[in-house]
Amino acid sequence: MSDAKLKRVDLIFGEYSNVKYKVLADTLIRSNEEILKDLLDSGLRGRGGAGFPTGMKWKFTAETPGNEKYVVCNADEGEPGTFKDKEILTRVPRKVFSGMAICGKVIGAKKGFLYLRGEYKFLLPDLLKELDQYHEFSKQLGHDFSIEIRLGSGAYICGEESALFESMEGDRGEPRNKPPYPTTSGYLGKPTVINNVETFVNVLMIMRLGPDQYKKLGTTDSRGSKVFSVSGDTPIPGIYELELGMPLERFVDEFGDGDTKAVQVGGASGFCVPRKKFKDTVIGFEGVPTGGSMMLFNSSRSMYNVLHNYLEFFEEESCGQCTPCRVGCQQLRKGIVAVKKGDKKSVYLDQLMKLSESMKITAKCGLGQSVANSFSSIVNNFKEEMIY
Amino acid sequence: MTKQINLTIDGINISVEEGKTILEAARSLNIHVPTLCYHEDLCVAGNCRVCVVEQENVKNLPASCATPATEGMVIHTNSMKVRLARKHIVELLLSEHNADCTKCYKNKNCELQTLASQMLTGDHMFLDLVPDKKYTIDRFNTAIIKDDSRCIRCQRCVRTCEELQSVSALGVAYRGDKMKISTFFENPLFEVVCTNCGQCVNRCPTGALIERNYIDQVWDAIYDPTKHVVVQTAPAVRIALGEALGMAPGKIVTGKMVAALRRLGFDSVLDTDFTADLTIIEEGHELLSRLKKALVDKDPKTALPMATSCSPGWIKFIEHTFPEYLPNLSTCKSPQQMFGALTKTFYALKRKLDPKNIVSVSIMPCTAKKFEANRPEMRSSGYKDVDYVLTTRELGIMIKQVGLEFEALPEEHFDSFMGTSTGAAVIFGSTGGVMEAALRTVYEVVTGREVPFDGLNITPVRGTEGEVREATILIEKVKPEWRFLEGVELKCAVANGLAHAKTVMQNVRDGKANYHFIEIMACPGGCLGGGGQPIPTNRDIRSKRKSAIYEEDMGMPIRKSHENPEITAIYKDFLEKPLGHKSHELLHTHYTPRKRY
Ligand SMILES: Cc1cc2nc3c(=O)[nH]c(=O)nc-3n(C[C@H](O)[C@H](O)[C@H](O)COP(=O)(O)O)c2cc1C
Ligand code: SF4
Ligand code: SF4
Ligand code: SF4
Ligand code: SF4
Ligand code: FES
Numbered sequence: 001m002s003d004a005k006l007k008r009v010d011l012i013f014g015e016y017s018n019v020k021y022k023v024l025a026d027t028l029i030r031s032n033e034e035i036l037k038d039l040l041d042s043g044l045r046g047r048g049g050a051g052f053p054t055g056m057k058w059k060f061t062a063e064t065p066g067n068e069k070y071v072v073c074n075a076d077e078g079e080p081g082t083f084k085d086k087e088i089l090t091r092v093p094r095k096v097f098s099g100m101a102i103c104g105k106v107i108g109a110k111k112g113f114l115y116l117r118g119e120y121k122f123l124l125p126d127l128l129k130e131l132d133q134y135h136e137f138s139k140q141l142g143h144d145f146s147i148e149i150r151l152g153s154g155a156y157i158c159g160e161e162s163a164l165f166e167s168m169e170g171d172r173g174e175p176r177n178k179p180p181y182p183t184t185s186g187y188l189g190k191p192t193v194i195n196n197v198e199t200f201v202n203v204l205m206i207m208r209l210g211p212d213q214y215k216k217l218g219t220t221d222s223r224g225s226k227v228f229s230v231s232g233d234t235p236i237p238g239i240y241e242l243e244l245g246m247p248l249e250r251f252v253d254e255f256g257d258g259d260t261k262a263v264q265v266g267g268a269s270g271f272c273v274p275r276k277k278f279k280d281t282v283i284g285f286e287g288v289p290t291g292g293s294m295m296l297f298n299s300s301r302s303m304y305n306v307l308h309n310y311l312e313f314f315e316e317e318s319c320g321q322c323t324p325c326r327v328g329c330q331q332l333r334k335g336i337v338a339v340k341k342g343d344k345k346s347v348y349l350d351q352l353m354k355l356s357e358s359m360k361i362t363a364k365c366g367l368g369q370s371v372a373n374s375f376s377s378i379v380n381n382f383k384e385e386m387i388y
Numbered sequence: 389m390t391k392q393i394n395l396t397i398d399g400i401n402i403s404v405e406e407g408k409t410i411l412e413a414a415r416s417l418n419i420h421v422p423t424l425c426y427h428e429d430l431c432v433a434g435n436c437r438v439c440v441v442e443q444e445n446v447k448n449l450p451a452s453c454a455t456p457a458t459e460g461m462v463i464h465t466n467s468m469k470v471r472l473a474r475k476h477i478v479e480l481l482l483s484e485h486n487a488d489c490t491k492c493y494k495n496k497n498c499e500l501q502t503l504a505s506q507m508l509t510g511d512h513m514f515l516d517l518v519p520d521k522k523y524t525i526d527r528f529n530t531a532i533i534k535d536d537s538r539c540i541r542c543q544r545c546v547r548t549c550e551e552l553q554s555v556s557a558l559g560v561a562y563r564g565d566k567m568k569i570s571t572f573f574e575n576p577l578f579e580v581v582c583t584n585c586g587q588c589v590n591r592c593p594t595g596a597l598i599e600r601n602y603i604d605q606v607w608d609a610i611y612d613p614t615k616h617v618v619v620q621t622a623p624a625v626r627i628a629l630g631e632a633l634g635m636a637p638g639k640i641v642t643g644k645m646v647a648a649l650r651r652l653g654f655d656s657v658l659d660t661d662f663t664a665d666l667t668i669i670e671e672g673h674e675l676l677s678r679l680k681k682a683l684v685d686k687d688p689k690t691a692l693p694m695a696t697s698c699s700p701g702w703i704k705f706i707e708h709t710f711p712e713y714l715p716n717l718s719t720c721k722s723p724q725q726m727f728g729a730l731t732k733t734f735y736a737l738k739r740k741l742d743p744k745n746i747v748s749v750s751i752m753p754c755t756a757k758k759f760e761a762n763r764p765e766m767r768s769s770g771y772k773d774v775d776y777v778l779t780t781r782e783l784g785i786m787i788k789q790v791g792l793e794f795e796a797l798p799e800e801h802f803d804s805f806m807g808t809s810t811g812a813a814v815i816f817g818s819t820g821g822v823m824e825a826a827l828r829t830v831y832e833v834v835t836g837r838e839v840p841f842d843g844l845n846i847t848p849v850r851g852t853e854g855e856v857r858e859a860t861i862l863i864e865k866v867k868p869e870w871r872f873l874e875g876v877e878l879k880c881a882v883a884n885g886l887a888h889a890k891t892v893m894q895n896v897r898d899g900k901a902n903y904h905f906i907e908i909m910a911c912p913g914g915c916l917g918g919g920g921q922p923i924p925t926n927r928d929i930r931s932k933r934k935s936a937i938y939e940e941d942m943g944m945p946i947r948k949s950h951e952n953p954e955i956t957a958i959y960k961d962f963l964e965k966p967l968g969h970k971s972h973e974l975l976h977t978h979y980t981p982r983k984r985y
Pocket of ligand 1: 045046047048049050051052074075076077078079156157158159160161162194195196197199365366367
């Protein structure tokens with residue numbers, strides 16, 4: 001596949017079908033088994049970061065007994081350098097609502113929520129307009145599934161699914177213990193499917209194209225296309241829909257400014273790939289996964305500053321409940337400052353490396369668990385920049 | 389039968405009920421996994437992460453307190469990975485922590501310190517973060533001190549205050565490095581809804597929440613030759629003090645406690661149980677007079693149900709949360725305050741002492757009593773009725789300070805006056821005890837016969853943890869003067885823990901219950917589980933203390949308050965009659981409505 005070019009795709013943002021809510025209408029008359037089978041066949045994995053197979057998530061939730069279930073669309077988009085969900089909700093909200101409605105049918109939920117990042121409040125009027133249309137159509141179609149929009153509180157951690165439920169329930173946005181997972185105990189303790197905005201759109205596209213057609217995009221481990229937010233040292237920042245499984249080298253060829261020394265794949269919680277590894281790095285679940293953020297750095301950038309910014313972000317955005325994350329983030333940031341200033345010897349970085357590894361395996365949620373990604377990939381690849 | 393789950397922990401196969409956590413499974417094998425945020429009484433938080441273990445074929449280390457055992461799990465509680473991760477976690481906590489243990493009240497009784505010493509933390513691995521923190525200490529409260537510099541943010545206090553007490557005076561504020569335990573608008577504790585119950589203090593693993601101690605003030609009084617220092621000891625202290633001195637839970641140490649207090653130098657060692665009996669007489673008559681007003685005079689303003697008033701945490705709770713029900717509270721002071729008022733009047737008279745030279749000290753299972761003693765209305769003797777309130781824990785410290793070998797002390801008796809008591813007073817220390825003691829007396833006053841329960845044990849009103857106990861007592865064949873009570877079914881409710889108190893009051897408010905008499909204790913299990921009791925206190929320990937209390941009751945020669953000879957004498961010599969003029973002056977009080985915010 002290394003010969004693959006960068007393939008621009010027009011799936012997610014592609015035009016609506018000419019008859020309103022056609023794909024939804026066509027899907028609602030299919031059986032749940034068929035829909036689930038297509039989803040599983042398609043190989044779709046969640047676009048919110050963790051990459052859990054969507055078909056499985058829906059299947060588990062459908063199989064959990066209970067007559068009160070929920071569908072939640074995660075539009076809290078708080079990862080620095082990510083703004084693709086905003087774009088999707090601006091351009092193709094109908095696809096998002098349709099995807100949620102299909103989910104409602106499959107798992108047996110009557111109620112869905114779109115949890116919208118507080119800063120995206122300005123999208124509300126247009127979204128509500130589309131939602132009115134949706135509700136009218138679902139009524140016509142006899143599909144008992146309504147959707148409500150909830151505004152987020154502005155904390156990054158509320159994008160973490162269980163913190164999001166806490167926040168929706170009116171409590172402080174603190175992640176819960178897992179298990180239980182949302183498939184058995186989500187919003188209000190009821191079985192819940194929570195998916196990213198883009199995931200729901202992908203579902204709709206699979207319903208439209210069929211799994212075989214869909215699978216033609218991407219690789220075995222990373223099916224389909226992905227919406228990327230490209231930023232940093234690039235002449236052409238913006239939102240791009242690209243096929244998954246591309247080599248990073250191709251990406252840099254296209255988006256770099258000729259002097260790219262590293263790409264941060266997946267934002268603050270993702271990995272930093274240095275130039276020497278561009279060639280062997282694939283963007284996708286088999287390589288470096290990403291929730292969508294691609295940030296390019298050229299040689300004028302101090303990777304120390306980059307890392308410091310990320311750590312500062314985590315230090316402030318950690319919910320603060322668990323020890324490894326709350327204190328670990330402070331120690332990592334202050335630790336690299338101390339090394340830079342010469343207050344600590346450079347071997348202290350090894351100590352911090354071990355600490356980040358402990359954070360990864362002991363933190364309560366994905367936030368604390370992923371700090372080590374950027375920390376170790378930046379420190380390992382740019383050690384001199386950390387010290388001198 | 390519940391499903392059994394088979395797993396392996398440190399090479400040992402074990403089968404546990406489905407739903408049990410890895411931690412519970414390990415404990416049943418006597419494998420000790422360290423914990424900090426976990427507490428038996430509370431829901432699982434899983435935030436300190438010190439209890440992590442390694443699970444084969446799983447990348448991350450699950451928190452054992454928060455992870456249910458699953459079939460076929462293979463767990464290692466002490467692998468290399470686990471040890472390093474745990475050490476990192478404790479080191480991280482210490483790096484945020486003002487760990488000058490020798491200046492700390494919890495020195496040698498601190499879960500963080502214990503872990504640090506087990507792990508041989510020695511030179512700290514990480515940077516000291518404390519200088520950059522703007523930690524604050526709230527010392528404004530008469531009962532509780534909150535020192536954020538010693539807080540490990542385990543949220544035990546938050547869960548306690550919310551789950552057990554439904555007060556929610558404490559909550560989490562801010563995120564990230566600034567995350568802290570705070571109150572409404574970060575006001576000092578004395579300005580918020582806090583009831584001073586001390587349940588949070590009892591569960592705080594470190595020195596972040598502690599009682600305000602008055603140990604030095606009490607020593608000063610003892611060493612002051614011009615002062616006559618009187619000490620009273622509450623019913624629930626004698627069944628728990630042993631724990632503070634290394635004994636197993638559930639030991640009755642009344643005699644040794646009296647001996648210890650004498651050796652500490654108190655001039656007179658007396659018993660709050662005496663005024664517990666007095667409370668029963670006053671409160672029993674108050675109940676009867678309210679019943680008469682309601683049933684005979686048909687006075688619609690009669691406040692029923694009447695609620696007990698001996699738990700000051702409960703008093704402050706109702707003042708904040710249900711102020712419209714203050715008339716329903718019995719006007720009786722708590723036994724502590726009755727005792728204080730009598731110490732500086734009746735006792736002074738009897739012993740020919742000038743009340744201004746008397747220092748009155750009480751030993752209580754309770755932190756709320758510290759606040760109570762400082763209420764402005766608690767000066768009916770003309771002086772501060774109770775000068776200093778010490779918790780069971782503080783007494784434990786004083787006994788250790790003088791190096792007494794507690795277990796080797798002889799059994800001694802209380803002094804008099806005000807040192808004689810009954811089994812009815814003893815059971816004040818347990819949930820349902822006041823109710824039972826009152827019924828023993830009221831029933832007999834009204835019918836001339838003993839309560840119709842085997843061995844005077846009115847088990848239907850003996851409270852249980854975690855629920856509201858309801859009981860109905862049929863009053864029949866009454867004496868002529870109580871004819872209006874013939875055939876009346878006295879409806880009673882007993883609740884312990886403020887969360888259950890709230891339920892009772894909501895039911896009363898919503899007209900879902902028409903009780904005559906309710907007993908409420910702010911603390912889970914009643915005073916035996918008080919906020920001032922030895923740490924740890926948990927369900928298992930409370931049940932042992934409870935058995936001790938009822939054992940003590942059974943062993944008392946007199947088990948009904950109205951048969952206490954000192955009680956008869958004090959009415960004859962001094963108070964004249966229940967609810968009389970003197971009683972009103974010294975033994976009864978009034979309450980203050982307070983705001984929720
Ligand atoms: C700190 C943190 C922030 C997150 N923020 C988001 C977010 O903004 N949007 C999102 O879809 N998922 C976010 N996630 C992932 C969600 O927890 C969850 O995995 C995701 O919504 C599942 O959807 P998917 O299966 O469609 O990817 C976040 C996770 C963590 C740990
Ligand atoms: S890892 Fe961080 S964000 Fe997640 S629960 Fe722990 S402190 Fe909160
Ligand atoms: S709280 Fe514990 S560790 Fe901290 S200073 Fe006090 S005794 Fe030491
Ligand atoms: S005050 Fe005590 S109980 Fe509360 S979070 Fe801090 S350490 Fe834990
Ligand atoms: S003393 Fe009681 S009411 Fe006050 S904060 Fe602690 S638990 Fe809550
Ligand atoms: S004791 Fe398990 S996480 Fe704190």
